[in-house]
Amino acid sequence: MSAASRRNPFPVNWPARVAWVALAAYTVYAASLFQLTWTRFLTGIDNGAKFLDRMFPPLLGKWDLLWVGMSESVEIALIASALGVVLSVPVGLLAARNLMPGWVTWLARGLIALCRSFHPMIVAILFVKSVGFGALAGIMALVVSSIGFIAKLFAEAIEEISLKQVEAVRATGAGFANVLIMGVIPQVLARFIGFATYQIDSNLRNSTMVGIVGGGGIGATLFTAFQRFDYDFVLTILITIIALIMVGEIVSGWMRRTFQ
Amino acid sequence: MSAAPAAASIAREWQRFTPRQRLTRYAFYLFAVAALMQSLRSVEIIPEFLEDMPEQVADLFTRMWPIDWNYYPTTVHAALVETLHIATLGTILSLALAFPVGIMAARNIVRWPAVQLFAKFILVSSRSVNSLVWALLFVAVFGPGALAGTLAIAFRSIGFVGKLLGEALEEAHRGPVEALTAAGAPPASVFLKAYWPQVQPSFWSIALFRLDINIRESAVLGLVGAGGIGTALDDALSLLYWDQVAMTLLTIFAVVIVAEIAVTYIRSRIL
Amino acid sequence: MTQGGFGSGAAGGTPDRSLRLVGLRKEYVRGTPVLRDVSIDFAPKGMTAIIGPSGTGKSTLIRCVNRLVEPTAGQILFLGRDMAKLHGGELRTARRRIGMVFQEYNLVERLTAIENVLCGRLGYVSAWRAWLRRYPAEDIDGAFELLEAVGLAERAGQRADALSGGQRQRIGIARALMQRPDLLLADEPTSSLDPKTSVEIMELMVELAGRRDIPIVINIHNVELAKRFAQRIVGMTGGSVVFDGRPEELRDEHLKAIYGGEAWL
Structure with missing residues (x-):
């Protein structure tokens, strides 16, 4: 062994070092690009204090507006989840490469990729143009994102199943539908329920936002309150939204425990 | 075909669920269906807009x-x-x-x-x-x-x-x-x-x-x-x-x- | 290769390396002791093997010595201090003086062999220097000497997860000796190894520690290995010592008392 390697057992990892320096340089560069200066920070803190000051106490008067918006958000989330879950089953099955012929899976995968690649807000914008302002546009946007999420993971779950059980069912002479029901579904049901409940939570979160672009629900009310500087009402809405999301998580947790 | 009936049939066949668990499940179905029905009834959807959709989509793409x-x-x-x-x-x-x-x-x-x-x-x-x-x-x-x-x-x-x-x-x-x-x-x-x-x-x-x-x-x-x-x-x-x-x-x-x-x-x- | 250059004791002469346990007691659950007031005097050199059935508190006993497990009561007298009473920085200073070899090797898998050996110096090197990998030059020399002594010098730059079980345990021994300890604890060091490798590991430990006059306290399942390498055997059952003597004094009736039954003999 050479004396040099004995003295320095830690050869410099040049790629890692270069990467760290590049990351640091980038951070400084990007921060300067956004004019992240000390004075701006201080002004921001000052604004933040005023902002918080105007937020408190939360406004407790406009119950009507809050109720209408929140209930519409919940309705959007529920309908979109039901439709999304139901539609995800066939799409996911068609996308599973171990069950379907190649060309079918490519079509289904293309559909899933299309549903996935746009943020629900952008999809909502397009549906607002197509079906007008209101809850329908929000529902359709969330259905699209539900299919993108559930069908993709469902297809992946199906591709991971043990084919031995499927073979065993097929060997009994069962038809294709029976093979699905007895050989495939039991193996993936628990995971499907997991994806579905996760997406229900996600839909609930997004249903409070699609209103910003005209998709119905509390989002419109929230955005208007921001634009009118009604920060005390903003706080009321935010607290309600967070409470709703937490209740939603409790319910979906209960659902998961009941069915898995 | 939906996942829910499959779950129910498994529940009956396996006999793994206590009556209480089964009751929880039915309570859940009831709750889910009621919530969905209520939502469908009260949500504001204008059917004309839905009928108009193909035309609007076509218009969207031409624009x-x-x-x-x-x-x-x-x-x-x-x-x-x-x-x-x-x-x-x-x-x-x-x-x-x-x-x-x-x-x-x-x-x-x-x-x-x-x-x-x-x-x-x-x-x-x-x-x-x-x-x-x-x-x-x-x-x-x-x-x-x-x-x-x-x-x-x-x-x-x-x-x-x-x-x-x-x-x-x-x-x-x-x-x-x-x-x-x-x-x-x-x-x-x-x-x-x-x-x-x-x-x-x-x-x-x-x-x-x-x-x-x-x-x-x-x-x-x-x-x-x-x-x-x-x-x-x-x-x-x-x-x-x-x-x-x-x-x-x-x-x-x-x-x-x-x-x-x-x-x-x-x-x-x-x- | 210098003979025992590294880890051959403190510069100002060897301190008294005997370990004394006095009335050591451990209860994980209140009222059900795993160790029942164990008192043992260990010799300042040579190997003492602790044998006994699984779940009898051997591992707890060894882990109490360097306080990986908190004893409920009793004294652990080593280098003129009671280990059971130390806290924080004092405890860490005391732990540096005690090396430990583990059943599952406990190497940091994603670090290289040499850095795993150098981990033995972490009690002496500041975290800042350890992060920059600026270990003192003498430590690096010492680590290479130990790697050579355990026969893995050419593996210095390999990651620990690329090594075999026997090789990993050799690294584990080198790491423990890297502390220049006054006592070596070994918790089932051969249980995860095949019989041939087990013997090699025991030989290596006895030789390297013997050269440095470091006493070894080992807890071991394999009675044959214990009899072959230890100068003293302590048999435990149900949290108490039931045999204490030289290997040649250990008879079948003792084993029966320790392990219970006789069909396996």
């Missing part, structure tokens, strides 16, 4: 085509670069902020319940507020622009990164920790040489995963004035220049696909 390619060099390109900066810088910032929170949330490292509760509070509040709401808040504080977007992305990501980092730390093998403790190493060294080498791959994987999500999310922040490509989209939308909207959407689509492929590739390399 979108031909795509205004010229919108890219004049506006979209700069906005796209800004979006990528928002996503990347926001992710870096969130990693720095989430690192201590993740450590505080790991039950095998921090043993004071108060600190853990504090960490959990930060993680939950970060995740319960949508990135658009974070963006609205920071626009109100710092004014419109990319700075608000970056902070929104960073604050929204703390919960995600911190939670996963905390879980990775909790899954770290106890052995090396024990060995270094037995050698008399101070806590900082134990973290550095026993925990960190074990969680490092997951840490970078979490960071990349979040970067992928953040690129998608940062594309819409402009809708509320927080900078990036969403601003270009919002401008085109408010002027009803659908050919420019099409150009912007095409760009977002391309970037999201490229980002996903790149992230998947890098993750498979480091893991």
Whole structure:
């Protein structure tokens, strides 16, 4: 062994070092690009204090507006989840490469990729143009994102199943539908329920936002309150939204425990 | 065919469920169907709009085509670069902020319940507020622009990164920790040489995963004035220049696909 | 290769390396002791093997010595101090003087062999220097000497997860000796290894520790290995010592008392 390697057992990892320096340089560069200066920070803190000051106490008067918006958000989330879950089953099955012929899976995968690649807000914008302002546009946007999420993971779950059980069912002479029901579904049901409940939570979160672009629900009310500087009402809405999301998580947790 | 009847038939065949469990299930079905029915009855859907849809979609596509390619060099390109900066810088910032929170949330490292509760509070509040709401808040504080977007992305990501980092730390093998403790190493060294080498791959994987999500999310922040490509989209939308909207959407689509492929590739390399 | 250059004791002469346990007691659950007031005097050199059935508190006993497990009561007298009473920095200073070899090796898998050996110096090196990997030059020399002594010098730059079980345990021994300890604890160091490798590991430990006059306290399942390498055997059952003597004094009736039954003999 050479004396040099004995003295320095830690050869410099040049790629890692270069990467760290590049990351640091980038951070400084990007921060300067956004004019992240000390004075701006201080002004921001000052604004933040005023902002918080105007937020408190939360406004407790406009119950009507809050109720209408929140209930519409919940309705959007529920309908979109039901439709999304139901539609995800066939799409996911068609996308599973171990069950379907190649060309079918490519079509289904293309559909899933299309549903996935746009943020629900952008999809909502397009549906607002197509079906007008209101809850329908929000529902359709969330259905699209539900299919993108559930069908993709469902297809992946199906591709991971043990084919031995499927073979065993097929060997009994069962038809294709029976093979699905007895050989495939039991193996993936628990995971499907997991994806579905996760997406229900996600839909609930997004249903409070699609209103910003005209998709119905509390989002419109929230955005208007921001634009009118009604920060005390903003706080009321935010607290309600967070409470709703937490209740939603409790319910979906209960659902998961009941069915898995 | 839906998943629910299959679940019910299994429940009957296996006889694994107590009457109480079965009752819970039926209560759940009842609740779900009632909620759905109520929603369908009260939600405001105007059927005429639905009938009008094919016509509107056709109209949308004719307005979108031909795509205004010229919108890219004049506006979209700069906005796209800004979006990528928002996503990347926001992710870096969130990693720095989430690192201590993740450590505080790991039950095998921090043993004071108060600190853990504090960490959990930060993680939950970060995740319960949508990135658009974070963006609205920071626009109100710092004014419109990319700075608000970056902070929104960073604050929204703390919960995600911190939670996963905390879980990775909790899954770290106890052995090396024990060995270094037995050698008399101070806590900082134990973290550095026993925990960190074990969680490092997951840490970078979490960071990349979040970067992928953040690129998608940062594309819409402009809708509320927080900078990036969403601003270009919002401008085109408010002027009803659908050919420019099409150009912007095409760009977002391309970037999201490229980002996903790149992230998947890098993750498979480091893991 | 210098003979025992590294880890051959403190510069100012060898301190008294005998370990005394007095009335050591451990209850994980209140009222059900795992160790029942164990008192043992260990010799300042040579190997003492602790044998006994699984779950009898051998591992707890060894882990109490360097306080990886908190004893409920009793004294652990070593180098003129009671280990049971130390806290924080004092405890870490005391732990540096005691090396430990583990059943599952407990190496940091993603670090190289040489850095795992250098982990033995972490009690002496600041976290900052450890992060920058600026270990003192004499430590690096010492680590290479130990790697050579355990026969793995050419593996220095390999990651620990690329090594076989026997090789990992050799690294584990080198790491423990890297502390220049006054006592070596070994918790089932051969249980995860095949019979041939087990013997090699025992030989290596006895030789390297013997050269440095470091006493070894080992807890071991394999009675044959214990009889072959230890100068003294302590048999435990149900948290108490039931045999204490030289290997040649250990008879079948003792084993029956320790492990119960006789069909296995």
